[in-house]
Structure formats: structure tokens, C-alpha cells
Amino acid sequence: MNRRVAIIGGGLSGLAAGVSLSERGCEVLTLERRNHLGGRAYSFLDSKTGCVIDNGQHLFMGCYRETIAFLKKIGTLDRLEFQDRLRVDFLEKSGQTTLACPGLPPPFHLLAGLIRMKGLTLADKLRALNAGRAIRFSNGIEDRTVAQWLDALNQSARINELFWHPLAIATLNESPDTASAKMLVVVLKNAFTGSRFDSSLGISRVGLSDLYTHSARRYIESRGGEVRTNVAVQELVIENKKVMAAILKDGGRIEADFFISAVTPRAFLEMLPEEICRNEFAQLSRLESSPIVSINLWFDRPVIERRFAGLVGARIQWLFNKDLIIKESKSPNHLALIISAARRFIDLSKEELVEIALEDLRARAPESRSAKLVHSLVVKEREATLSHTPESDHLRPEARTSISNLILAGDWIATGLPATIESAVMSGHRAADLVFDR
Numbered sequence: 001m002n003r004r005v006a007i008i009g010g011g012l013s014g015l016a017a018g019v020s021l022s023e024r025g026c027e028v029l030t031l032e033r034r035n036h037l038g039g040r041a042y043s044f045l046d047s048k049t050g051c052v053i054d055n056g057q058h059l060f061m062g063c064y065r066e067t068i069a070f071l072k073k074i075g076t077l078d079r080l081e082f083q084d085r086l087r088v089d090f091l092e093k094s095g096q097t098t099l100a101c102p103g104l105p106p107p108f109h110l111l112a113g114l115i116r117m118k119g120l121t122l123a124d125k126l127r128a129l130n131a132g133r134a135i136r137f138s139n140g141i142e143d144r145t146v147a148q149w150l151d152a153l154n155q156s157a158r159i160n161e162l163f164w165h166p167l168a169i170a171t172l173n174e175s176p177d178t179a180s181a182k183m184l185v186v187v188l189k190n191a192f193t194g195s196r197f198d199s200s201l202g203i204s205r206v207g208l209s210d211l212y213t214h215s216a217r218r219y220i221e222s223r224g225g226e227v228r229t230n231v232a233v234q235e236l237v238i239e240n241k242k243v244m245a246a247i248l249k250d251g252g253r254i255e256a257d258f259f260i261s262a263v264t265p266r267a268f269l270e271m272l273p274e275e276i277c278r279n280e281f282a283q284l285s286r287l288e289s290s291p292i293v294s295i296n297l298w299f300d301r302p303v304i305e306r307r308f309a310g311l312v313g314a315r316i317q318w319l320f321n322k323d324l325i326i327k328e329s330k331s332p333n334h335l336a337l338i339i340s341a342a343r344r345f346i347d348l349s350k351e352e353l354v355e356i357a358l359e360d361l362r363a364r365a366p367e368s369r370s371a372k373l374v375h376s377l378v379v380k381e382r383e384a385t386l387s388h389t390p391e392s393d394h395l396r397p398e399a400r401t402s403i404s405n406l407i408l409a410g411d412w413i414a415t416g417l418p419a420t421i422e423s424a425v426m427s428g429h430r431a432a433d434l435v436f437d438r
């Protein structure tokens with residue numbers, strides 16, 4: 001008998017689950033409350049310039065194996081472009097520093113990259129080697145923050161500024177003072193101890209929606225499944241530890257053999273009856289999120305020749321040159337500037353954020369000083385990702401729940417990875433496996 005599976009949420013995790021289940025012959029119904037798919041990773045058109053804008057620049061890594069398999073299956077992997085080897089330029093007020101990893105086997109490629117990096121003293125480099133040993137044996141990380149762990153490893157302010165902090169903020173979207181050291185070590189192990197490609201960064205040459213939402217939808221529909229947008233699940237009816245139906249906001253009722261919740265923790269709790277929230281999933285209300293702000297700027301002339309760069313000692317952490325990234329860029333001289341772990345910035349006005357972006361950029365990219373700003377667009381994602389603290393490591397739930405036909409997916413469940421694209425896709429694949437495990 002075909003299994004009927006209702007998936008609530010049309011982000012990466014819900015679509016990955018839907019694709020995997022459709023491939024295996026299930027009758028898939030995906031329900032998404034917004035008028036578009038993609039959740040926290042989507043794109044839209046800017047009405048003034050016609051440019052495709054991501055809700056925030058997303059970086060992929062060579063170690064995102066499940067994501068790469070997902071994109072391959074839906075036929076869009078060629079829209080991602082990966083570096084041959086990890087290389088990141090950092091712009092400082094005083095000039096540029098580069099982390100360029102040579103063609104050595106891991107982790108020696110990273111160590112050699114750090115050793116060659118300008119602006120680090122020999123003592124900084126030796127301390128970094130010491131941290132490399134600690135990663136290998138993962139000693140002293142449990143329940144520590146990134147800052148505490150780096151202190152214990154005696155890392156200098158300079159190497160923190162140039163390597164550890166940008167890495168932690170970019171991958172965990174949290175300040176080193178609160179971020180979980182355990183999760184940073186997971187990133188380091190995944191990126192730097194497998195193959196050399198694992199640490200290479202990948203960027204989409206198209207808007208995020210063109211990268212996966214349309215193709216995933218086509219994949220599901222071509223196998224008899226259905227993907228409905230503008231459909232919000234209001235409540236799950238649960239009796240005797242089984243979901244009997246999902247009640248929709250418009251009053252509709254959906255019945256299925258299995259229900260996969262592929263929404264955020266808050267949205268999941270909102271769908272549950274009160275007593276089940278209190279008894280079975282109480283710890284989820286302690287999971288917090290962390291914001292990201294993206295400031296898109298358009299100038300009257302080119303201001304930077306690189307595809308992307310880190311900004312050192314600035315409030316903006318990363319800069320992306322969309323002209324060189326998007327394959328068919330509609331309007332020239334478009335930069336996206338990113339502030340991750342943006343709690344201090346999320347409530348500032350658009351004008352204040354643009355001012356910050358311009359100040360940080362002009363202090364580090366001399367060509368931008370004479371360029372005139374012609375347009376700007378700010379995107380704030382208040383609940384961009386899970387806040388990865390030592391406490392949240394213990395609160396993330398397994399995919400299997402105590403409700404017999406209810407399975408959890410989403411970047412925030414206990415995949416063993418930080419809440420990223422790869423965690424979302426992995427959770428979707430696991431949820432699909434569990435449908436066949438019952």
C-alpha cells in the first residue's frame with residue numbers, strides 16, 4: 001500500500017523529505033503557509049532594479065554531502081559553484097590578508113594556509129597548531145562556549161579576529177561569547193579532517209528559489225505528489241498518541257498515514273494541543289534563535305573586484321559581489337553585506353544599517369569611497385537560525401517522537417550538525433527514512 005505522508009513546511013527540510021518520499025513511491029502532500037516555498041532560504045525580485053535578491057547570502061560547503069545529493073537528484077547541482085580549494089580574502093583598514101589552503105591533504109592544507117597567512121606572528125601560528133591537536137581529540141569542549149574554549153587553548157586576539165571568530169560567527173550565527181564550542185568542533189572536523197574538497201565554499205549562481213524550490217516542487221509533482229502554498233496548518237488533532245488529522249487555518253482537514261513537521265520549533269509548538277506541548281515537548285520552548293541582517297547596496301560604478309571577502313574589525317562581517325556571483329546579473333554594482341549574530345543590529349532602522357554598511361565598506365575598500373550609492377534594500381531575518389549555545393546542544397530533539405506517526409524535521413533537530421542547510425536537508429532525509437522504519 002502507498003504510504004500517504006503530509007509534510008508541514010516547504011523549506012529545505014520539508015522539500016528534501018518530499019523529494020525522498022516521492023522517489024520511494026509515497027503519496028506526498030506538502031503544505032506551506034506562505035505564498036512561496038523556501039522558508040528561510042528563498043529569493044525574490046527587487047521591484048526597482050529587477051535583481052534577484054536572496055533573503056540572505058547562503059554559503060555551501062564541500063562537506064554538505066546530503067545537500068549535494070539532493071540538488072543532484074532534482075537536477076540543479078550545476079547551479080552551485082565550488083572553489084577548488086578554500087580561499088578567503090579578509091579586508092582590513094590596513095590592507096588585505098588571505099587564507100589560501102594549498103593542495104595538501106587535510107588538515108595540513110589548513111595548517112599550511114594559516115602558516116602562510118600574513119599578519120600572524122609565529123607564536124599565533126604555533127598556538128593554532130595546538131588548537132588543531134585539541135580538535136583531533138575534542139578535549140575540553142563539553143558545555144563550553146567558543147570564547148572559553150579558545151581561551152583555554154591560549155589563542156591570541158589576532159588569530160581569533162582573523163580565523164576563529166569569523167568561522168564561528170559564519171557557521172554558528174552566534175557570538176563566540178555564547179556559541180557552543182562543541183558545535184564549532186563539529187564544523188572543524190567536517191570541514192578540515194575529511195577530503196580537501198570538504199572545506200571548499202560553494203555559492204549559488206542563481207537566486208535561492210531557482211536553486212531548489214521550483215525543481216523540488218516539479219520533482220514531487222511529477223511523481224504524483226502535491227505541493228500547496230498559502231495553506232497553514234493550525235492544529236494537529238492527536239488521540240491515543242497518534243495524529244488523526246491536521247486542521248488547516250481555512251477549516252480544511254487533512255488525513256494521512258504519517259505527518260512530518262518541517263517547521264521551526266515555535267511553529268511546531270503552536271500546532272500542538274496545549275497539554276502535549278507541556279508534557280512531551282516542554283524543553284523546545286527553551287530553544288532560542290539568532291538574527292541575520294543583509295544590506296544590499298547598488299553603486300554607480302564597480303567598487304570591488306572580488307567575489308566575496310570577510311571584513312576584519314568591522315560590524316559587517318562579509319561582503320558578496322553579486323555581479324560576479326549571479327550568472328545573469330540584471331543590474332550592475334550590487335553588493336550584499338552581511339551581519340550575522342545580529343542581535344545588536346536587528347532593531348536599527350534601514351537608514352542606520354545602510355550607514356553602518358557604507359562606513360565599514362569605505363574604511364576597507366578604497367574604490368568604494370568615490371562611488372555613489374544609487375539604491376539600497378535591507379532584509380532582516382529575526383529568527384534566522386537556532387542560537388547554538390552549550391544549552392541548546394542538550395535541547396535539540398530526535399526526529400522520532402512519542403506520537404507514533406509524527407516525525408520531526410528541520411535544521412534545528414538533533415542531526416549532530418549546526419542548524420544549517422545541510423542539517424535541514426539531512427533532517428528531511430532522516431524523516432523520510434523513518435516513514436519506512438515503522
Ligand SMILES: Cc1cc2nc3c(=O)[nH]c(=O)nc-3n(C[C@H](O)[C@H](O)[C@H](O)COP(=O)(O)OP(=O)(O)OC[C@H]3O[C@@H](n4cnc5c(N)ncnc54)[C@H](O)[C@@H]3O)c2cc1C
Nearest residue numbers: 009011012013033039040056058059233384410411420421
Ligand atoms: C539570512 C540567512 C542566512 C543563512 N545563511 C546560511 C548559510 O550561509 N549556510 C547555511 O548552511 N545555512 C544558512 N542559513 C540557514 C538555512 O537557511 C536554514 O538552515 C534552512 O533554510 C532551514 O530550513 P528548514 O526547512 O529547516 O526551515 P524553514 O526554512 O524555516 O522552513 C519551514 C517552513 O515551514 C513553513 N511553516 C511554518 N509554520 C507552518 C504551518 N503552520 N503550516 C504550514 N507551513 C508552515 C514556513 O513558512 C517555512 O517555509 C541561513 C539562514 C538565513 C535566514
